[in-house]
Amino acid sequence: MKTSQSSKLRQAADTYRTILDALEEWVVVVDHNARIFFLNRPYARFLGVNADEVKGKKVTDVIENTRMHITIEKGVAERLSIQKIRGSNMIASRFPITDQGKVIGAVGTVIFHDTYEWKRINSHIKALLAEHEFRAQEKNSQELPTSSHYRLADIVGDSKAIKELNQTITQVASGDVTVLLRGESGTGKELYAHAIHQLSERADAPFIKVNCAAIPENLLESELFGYEEGAFTGAKKGGKAGKFQLAHGGTLFLDEIGDLPLSMQAKLLRVLQEREVEAVGSTSPSPVNIRLITATHRPLETLIKEGTFREDLYYRINVVNVSLPPLRERQEDIAKLAEHFLQALSRRTGRRAPKLTAQAMTALLEYHWPGNIRELENILEAAFFTARDRKIPLSLLPANLRDHTQSELSVVHNDGNVYAATGTLKEQMDRAEKHAIKQALSQSFGNRTLAAKQLGISKSTFYEKLSKHQLI
Numbered sequence: 001m002k003t004s005q006s007s008k009l010r011q012a013a014d015t016y017r018t019i020l021d022a023l024e025e026w027v028v029v030v031d032h033n034a035r036i037f038f039l040n041r042p043y044a045r046f047l048g049v050n051a052d053e054v055k056g057k058k059v060t061d062v063i064e065n066t067r068m069h070i071t072i073e074k075g076v077a078e079r080l081s082i083q084k085i086r087g088s089n090m091i092a093s094r095f096p097i098t099d100q101g102k103v104i105g106a107v108g109t110v111i112f113h114d115t116y117e118w119k120r121i122n123s124h125i126k127a128l129l130a131e132h133e134f135r136a137q138e139k140n141s142q143e144l145p146t147s148s149h150y151r152l153a154d155i156v157g158d159s160k161a162i163k164e165l166n167q168t169i170t171q172v173a174s175g176d177v178t179v180l181l182r183g184e185s186g187t188g189k190e191l192y193a194h195a196i197h198q199l200s201e202r203a204d205a206p207f208i209k210v211n212c213a214a215i216p217e218n219l220l221e222s223e224l225f226g227y228e229e230g231a232f233t234g235a236k237k238g239g240k241a242g243k244f245q246l247a248h249g250g251t252l253f254l255d256e257i258g259d260l261p262l263s264m265q266a267k268l269l270r271v272l273q274e275r276e277v278e279a280v281g282s283t284s285p286s287p288v289n290i291r292l293i294t295a296t297h298r299p300l301e302t303l304i305k306e307g308t309f310r311e312d313l314y315y316r317i318n319v320v321n322v323s324l325p326p327l328r329e330r331q332e333d334i335a336k337l338a339e340h341f342l343q344a345l346s347r348r349t350g351r352r353a354p355k356l357t358a359q360a361m362t363a364l365l366e367y368h369w370p371g372n373i374r375e376l377e378n379i380l381e382a383a384f385f386t387a388r389d390r391k392i393p394l395s396l397l398p399a400n401l402r403d404h405t406q407s408e409l410s411v412v413h414n415d416g417n418v419y420a421a422t423g424t425l426k427e428q429m430d431r432a433e434k435h436a437i438k439q440a441l442s443q444s445f446g447n448r449t450l451a452a453k454q455l456g457i458s459k460s461t462f463y464e465k466l467s468k469h470q471l472i
């Protein structure tokens with residue numbers, strides 16, 4: 001009976017050893033005296049010792065820089081700490097083993113055998129997470145638009161810049177010419193891409209948009225060019241068409257082209273030159289007939305100099321270059337755009353549109369709009385829902401916009417309206433001076449030399465005034 005019990009025990013111990021030896025992780029178990037009770041073979045192999053022979057030896061004599069004895073002493077777990085062994089930085093964890101509250105030993109594991117491996121796995125996990133997030137978003141969003149819903153008539157504005165732009169767009173729309181739309185974020189590049197498609201001979205064919213910055217790098221190729229069944233693990237049955245195939249006969253809009261990784265730039269260039277795409281896992285290319293429109297807010301010429309954007313691709317996509325002016329350069333359009341957005345919100349919600357007070361409108365006109373039309377749209381949406389008595393006073397606009405434009409000549413009352421301030425002539429003149437300096441600074445985007453020049457004063461006087469008004 002005794003013999004059979006001990007043989008069972010040995011069998012069980014052998015089973016556990018076999019399992020622990022099969023792990024990639026390195027495992028060490030010590031007793032309450034910090035003497036090795038168990039060392040798995042992969043760890044022993046790395047340390048250059050015999051797993052059976054080190055049993056009973058002090059862990060500090062066998063493993064360099066170990067802290068297992070400290071885990072025993074303190075009874076506290078240490079997770080994912082760096083431990084240098086034989087010149088490599090390992091990522092190790094240590095846990096006390098307790099029995100009825102007493103520490104009777106400790107178990108230690110080394111999960112990553114050097115920090116390089118850890119970084120590699122870390123970026124692999126990041127890529128997996130990005131892929132997961134992208135797929136979830138794709139699933140949540142309604143069907144991807146395969147047709148364009150804007151027309152030139154939906155573009156609001158009658159500034160000279162917009163009129164010229166609309167004329168250019170009308171001219172280039174037909175004839176399949178490749179267009180590169182440039183402009184700051186929120187200036188309407190996507191809107192214009194839709195309009196070009198709508199005005200082209202391809203208006204009834206699909207309009208497919210791809211945001212090159214939003215797709216994880218490892219998915220870009222299959223998203224753009226599609227894949228065949230069985231091309232990789234997780235590939236859908238029957239394969240999947242890429243954006244190029246979906247846009248066949250229509251327009252492909254590649255937004256944020258400046259963010260396309262170099263490896264994909266080479267592939268895209270090949271497709272544009274050959275006019276055929278090869279799905280991932282396929283051996284035979286298929287012809288594609290698309291009109292290409294691209295957009296970016298990034299300085300492609302600088303990216304070329306820095307080596308992150310291919311010059312040959314730049315020439316391919318930059319056949320006709322259309323620049324969209326920032327909103328601050330077409331202030332004439334602000335009132336019309338504001339009215340347009342408030343009316344659109346009113347139609348959407350069934351609520352009557354509130355009106356901007358004169359002070360609020362002045363603030364909109366004076367602001368420098370770094371986020372352009374999208375920022376205006378967002379600000380008005382927030383104001384629309386908080387407006388009372390069908391009025392949008394200055395106080396309902398965001399603080400950064402108010403601060404930027406808030407005249408030091410005025411005071412905002414609790415009712416949200418602005419009233420002329422009173423005071424001695426000197427006080428009012430000081431406020432006017434401070435206001436002029438702030439205005440000049442914002443118009444020159446913080447460039448003090450330019451601001452001083454604009455005000456017609458020397459740089460040293462400008463600095464004196466900055467310090468007088470506590471603007472530095």
Ligand SMILES: Nc1ncnc2c1ncn2[C@@H]1O[C@H](COP(=O)(O)OP(=O)(O)OP(=O)(O)O)[C@@H](O)[C@H]1O
Nearest residue numbers: 154155156184185186187188189190191297373374
């Ligand atoms: N002239 C315009 N008239 C009416 N709405 C406009 C106009 N220009 C832009 N918009 C609106 O402003 C928002 C931003 O425009 P859009 O997405 O086209 O900008 P974008 O330049 O492509 O921005 P990003 O570079 O950030 O992608 C959209 O809701 C769009 O409908």
